[in-house]
Amino acid sequence: MADDNLMEFNEKKFERMSHGHTEGVLDGSYNTKSGEEIHEKRTVKDLGVLTSKDVSFAEHIDDLVLTSKIKAGILLRNFETREAGPMMEMFNSYIRSRLDYCSLVWNPHRREEIDKIEGIQRNFTSKIKGLEQMDYHERLKKLGLYSLKRRRERFLIINTWQQLEEEKENVLKLQTGREGRRRCLRSATIPTTLDSRFRTIIQHSTARTMERLYNSLPHRLQNIRNVRTVTFKIHLDRWLRGVPDTPKIGNYGASVNAETNSVKDQKNRRW
Numbered sequence: 338m339a340d341d342n343l344m345e346f347n348e349k350k351f352e353r354m355s356h357g358h359t360e361g362v363l364d365g366s367y368n369t370k371s372g373e374e375i376h377e378k379r380t381v382k383d384l385g386v387l388t389s390k391d392v393s394f395a396e397h398i399d400d401l402v403l404t405s406k407i408k409a410g411i412l413l414r415n416f417e418t419r420e421a422g423p424m425m426e427m428f429n430s431y432i433r434s435r436l437d438y439c440s441l442v443w444n445p446h447r448r449e450e451i452d453k454i455e456g457i458q459r460n461f462t463s464k465i466k467g468l469e470q471m472d473y474h475e476r477l478k479k480l481g482l483y484s485l486k487r488r489r490e491r492f493l494i495i496n497t498w499q500q501l502e503e504e505k506e507n508v509l510k511l512q513t514g515r516e517g518r519r520r521c522l523r524s525a526t527i528p529t530t531l532d533s534r535f536r537t538i539i540q541h542s543t544a545r546t547m548e549r550l551y552n553s554l555p556h557r558l559q560n561i562r563n564v565r566t567v568t569f570k571i572h573l574d575r576w577l578r579g580v581p582d583t584p585k586i587g588n589y590g591a592s593v594n595a596e597t598n599s600v601k602d603q604k605n606r607r608w
Contacts, residue, residue, distance in 0.1 A: 346370075351369055351375045352375070352378055352381045353367055353375045353376065353377045353378065355377060355390060378390075380396050384439070385438065385439065386439050386442055386443055387400060392538055394442075394443035394445065395450070397443050398443065398445060398450050398453065398454065399453075401435065401436065401454070402453045402454060402456075402457065404435070405432050405435065405436060405457045406457065408431050408432050408435075409428075409432060409457065409460070409461050412427050412428075412431060412432075413464060419464060419465055419466040420465075420466055421465050421466070421467070421468070421480065424461075424462075424464070424465050425465075425480065428458070428461050428462075432457065432461070433458070433485075436454060436457065436458075436485060437488065437489075437492070440488075440489045440492060441489075441492055441493060441496055441543060442543065444489050444493065444543070444546065446541040446546075448585075451486055451584075451586075452584075452586045452587070454485055454486075455484060455485050455486060455584050455586045456586065456587075457485070458482070458484070458485050459473045459584075459586060459587075462476045462477075462480065462482075463476070465480075468480075473584065473586065474582075474583045474584075477582055483577070483582060484582050484584045484598060486584060486598055486599070487577070487582045487598070487600070490550055490599065490600050491573065491574075491577065493543070493546060493547050493550055494547075494550050494551060494554065494573060494600075495566065495569065495570060495573065496547070497511065497522070497547040497550070497551045498551070498561070498566075498569050499566060501513060501520075502562065502563075504566055509543065509544045509547070511544065511547065511548075512524070517556075518556045518560070519552075519556045519559050519560070520556075520559045520560050521551070521552045521559065522547065522548040522551050522552055523548075524544065524545065524548055527539050527540065549601055550599075550600055550601060553600050553601040553604050554573075554576075555576065557572075558572060558573060558576060577600070580600060580603050580604055580606070581595070581603045581606050582598065582603070583595075583598060583603070584598045585597065585598055594606065
């Protein structure tokens with residue numbers, strides 16, 4: 338007897354995307370239950386994140402930057418105040434919340450993409466009363482803000498710790514090893530036989546980025562165990578506040594000695 342309670346999928350929402358190519362293997366065709374062919378797409382959206390078949394998030398970042406600029410323009414046109422308090426409340430609620438969403442997944446490594454995203458906060462904070470003559474680095478310190486790149490790295494570090502402590506499911510199968518007093522992350526070597534493009538994708542994947550960031554922490558942070566996440570965040574923020582947060586965006590590059598603004602490059606410099 339047929340079950341009338343079985344859920345029917347909405348065939349209009351079916352999307353298909355393939356990655357890579359295997360020599361001698363032809364792409365097959367896929368059809369819905371009613372016989373309609375499911376056409377392959379170059380980009381699909383899942384849970385609000387645009388993903389391309391080349392495993393990049395360039396289109397998602399472009400869309401994110403465009404919509405953030407539009408929202409910033411709307412806020413600045415419709416609200417006369419330029420006081421720091423209400424300006425930052427507007428930014429955090431309507432713009433930064435979107436810039437943070439799912440950044441663990443789409444976190445960029447290309448300089449131009451990092452700069453485009455950072456430019457949103459840089460431009461918005463330049464409109465705050467009393468800060469117009471300060472450079473971006475000074476505005477970050479005055480407002481007590483992290484750069485957007487530093488925020489994304491902070492999220493990655495916290496999520497790494499949560500997976501290791503089983504506060505969250507270890508979906509990335511993160512594995513630890515010991516190096517003296519340190520609890521470090523360890524991952525398999527990337528095969529040299531792989532095409533350089535795929536090696537780059539792996540090298541900048543979420544798991545590999547987590548490994549580099551977590552292994553950059555001082556051993557006292559790496560070894561924090563059996564505490565609540567909020568406690569780890571307090572210790573992490575206390576350390577991060579002493580690590581220079583000086584994005585190399587625009588013409589600021591010459592004034593920053595570190596190779597990048599990443600924690601791993603700035604950790605040995607102090608404010």
